[in-house]
Amino acid sequence: MEDILLLNTIERYLEGRMLPEEKSFFEELRTNNPAIDQMVVEHKLFLQQMDEYADVKNFKESLHEIHSKLSITGEIRATEEPEGFGGKVIQLWNRYKKVTAIAASIAGITALFISALAIYFSPAADKNQLEKLSKDVEAIKMNQQVYNKTLKEVTASNKIPKGAVLKTEGTAFLIDGKGFLVTNAHVIDGSGAIVTDKDGNEYNSRILSVDRQKDLAVLQIDDKDFTPIKTLPYSIRYEQPDLGEELFTLGYPRDEIVYNMGYLSAKTGYKGDTSSCQLSLTANPGNSGAPVFNKNGEIVGIITTKQTQAEDVVFALKSNNVFKMIDSLKTTDTSFKNVKLPSRSSLKNMDRVSQVKKAENCVFLVKAYN
């Protein structure tokens, strides 16, 4: 306890927060007591080191942010492949332009012909191979009755306007502590939505933007009961995860939050879709929109669909799509002006249980109604 008091005093001295009398008294103590003088010198050096450490660390982080930003806007290259070809290639191109054009058109015509044949003879594509993981509320009503949950449903959903019909359910997670959430577009199959945290508290929310093509939607909690979160524990990663990387997810296949883990099994999604990736983990209806974390607590994807014929084949939208969407919304919609995606995960080096404990507060159950 005495050491703490001394350390406190030294810190106040070094920060110049002492009154003049106290200061002169302390300086006298310092000259008379070499041990204390030594401690002051030592602490000063320590604080300098800490300052420098903090400074460089913060600078490194800003560099990461700048890198992500510039590679999105295309001001720096985002991959190894150069976007333009060198002078030699252009010269070659000029020389063989005609030949190439003829060859290309022949190839094109042949390709068209073959693909026409292929379409004609192949069976119609099975559109039902993918199952969206949002819950269709009508469809599972029976189950709910079996589990005797209907009663809870009615009493708990006091924020849903009277007469409204629940349409779909899924998962959403905060991307900004001020109450901005991301989920799948197919989860928001209604005119309004409420979100519920893991403790069952419900909040009204507004649907800000829906991008059906990317299957992404942004909601904002619009409820006086909601207390904004200053810093989100996780970050959203722009870079893609690696094959075999261990991943975990938190979602609401039930009314309760459910944890699941697995790994990245392929870098592309269904039929080679590069905007998503394939995971091997267990996901059920209701997991749609759930964040996929890596071991550092960085969000690398959002669960969207699973393959119906195969077990544990789940597809997740890569998280860089969130950056792209928010960036484009920022240019068109002023309500996104202050949205700042979390860039630093405080979950690094933590064990899984504490990671989940911190992250689960930011993952919500979404119910869309009409």
Place this chain on the structure above:
Amino acid sequence: MGYFYRNHVLKSRTVKGDPNEQALLKALANKDSKAAETIYKDNFNMVLSLILNNSGSYDEARDIFQEAMITLYQKAKSESFVLTSQLKTYIYSVCRRLWLKRLQQMGKTTSGVENYEAIPVEDDIEIHERRSAELGIMDRALNSLGEPCKSLLEAFYIEKKSMDQIAVSFGYTNADNAKNQKYKCLMRLKKLFFSQYNIGE
């Protein structure tokens, strides 16, 4: 192995520092994120080609470039700082030197490289490496501290949060409790730090 060689670097060797660039670096030292962004935008692709042409990957190029940015930042913050060449030349030289070192560490050949010296940056890199070694001690000390001490001290010293904010986000009943906990953690951290760090140096 390609050559570490670019025409414009050799041409610009004798050019003295540009006043605009000097101002840009001053802004960088003052934590102006626009300045960092400008420098990043103007130089990253150059460094990327350098590393890619010399058996490196995209991620390695990003690491090397960001390390050079930190070297530049630390240099810009020191009072005696004067830029004696064009910024591009400086960044190129630092990255080239850093990459050579990295290649040597990995045991790869670096032949055919030495002939094309850009500008001498050894001293700056040495200072940078000494500082990183010191900061490495702090990093290791913090990481071996365990939770909640690590997060608590980071929140205070790195994120510069107030004790009141920390008390709220870590669930302490009041700022005084948080403060007490902070001092306990701080003492442990100092012990870990000074077991590695020699004051005499």
